[in-house]
Amino acid sequence: MAGHLEAELPARDVSWAAALRAPFDALAGGNSAALEAIWDLSSRRLYGLALWRTGCEEDARDVVQEVFVRLASRRRDLSGIETPHVWLLAVTHNAAVDAVRRSARRRTEPLESAAHVAAPGSDPERATAASNTSRALAQLPSPQREAVLLHHVAGCSFREIAAITGVPAFTAASRCRLALARLRRLMGGSR
Amino acid sequence: MSDDPLLRGFEPPVVPARLREDTLAAARAVLAAAPRRDPWARLAASPAARLAWAASVAALAAAHVLLPRDGHVEAPPASATIARPDPELASIARLPRIDEHALPAPEGDRS
DSSP states (O other): OHHHHHHHSOOOOOHHHHHTHHHHHHHHTTOTTHHHHHHHHHHHHHHHHHHHHHOOHHHHHHHHHHHHHHHHHTGGGGGGOSOHHHHHHHHHHHHHHHHHHHHTTTOOSOOOOSOOSBOSSSOHHHHHHHHHHHHHHHTSOHHHHHHHIIIIISOOOHHHHHHHHTSOHHHHHHHHHHHHHHHHHHTTTTO | OOSSTTTTTOBOOOOOTTHHHHHHHHHHHHHHSOOOOOHHHHHHHOHHHHHHHHHHHHHHHHHHHHSOTTOOOOOOOHHHHHHSOOHHHHHHHOOGGGOTTOOOOOTTOOO
16 A cells, blocks of 8 residues: 555655665674764754654754664664664654653644754845745644655655554555645645 | 655755765774673673682582581470580479479468
8 A cells, every 4th residue: 555655646755765774784783984874964954844743943952962872882783783874763753752752841822933944055036935845844743744754754655664664554545645635735825 | 755746856854064974984993982781791701700700619519528418407305405404494484383292371371
C-alpha cells in the first residue's frame, strides 16, 4: 500500500542518505573528523525535523545537540546500523517528542514565528512565499508536519517514516496526504 | 527540497549560527572522554583487585589441600556425662516429693 502511494508522489532526494554511510563507519572507527561530515550532510534536515516537530527554535537547538552527543557516545555501535539516515532521524524524532513533553508546561500557545522553510538566494518574492508557507506549516498538527518533512525534505519512504515515528506505513502516508491537502487549503489565497 | 508544487524551490530551515560549533564541540568532548567501563571490566583491570583475587584463590586451594577432609570435631562420649553428673544439677533436678529416699513428714507437722 505504501509503495503504491509513493508512486503517486514526486521523486525524493535520497542522496544524503547514501552519503552518510562512509562518515558513520569512519566515526565508528574513532575518526572524530567524521562528525563534521555527518553535520554537513544532515544538520539542516535534522534541525528542520526538530523545528517542525517542536515548533520552537530553542527546543530544536537542544534536540540537535542531543542527537550529536548521542551519536558520539554510541560510536561503537554505528557500524552495525544499516540505514544511518533513518537512525539519525529516529533519534531526532524521539528527542523532539521528549522536548515537547518537557516544555508542554511552560508553553501556552504554539509558536508560529519559526521559519519552517527557507528560500535560497535573496529574492524578496521567494522570501515572502517561504514566510507564508512557514505560517501555513505552523498551523498543521505536528505529526502531519513531521510526515511532510520526512517525506519531502528528508527523502524518506513511508516505510522509513513508519520506522522513525513508530506508526504504520499507511498512517504515515495518510498524514502526509492530509497535511498537503490542508496546506493547499491554507495557502489557497496565496497560490 | 521537493517537487511538490507547495514546497518546490524551498530549502530546509537555516541552522542558527553557532549551533554547529556548539554541537560539534559537545560531541567531540564525549568522544574524548574515557569510555565508561562496567564494574566487572574495572575490577578485571585493577592490579589490586586481581592480586586480592589471586591471594584468595591460593588461600582456598591451600586450605583444601592441608585441612583433613573428615576432620570434624569429636563429640565427648555420652557415657561420660551420664557417669559423673554434676552434683549441683542433680540436687536441683531431684524433686523431694518423688524421691524414693525422702522421709515422710512427721504426723501433725504441717508447717
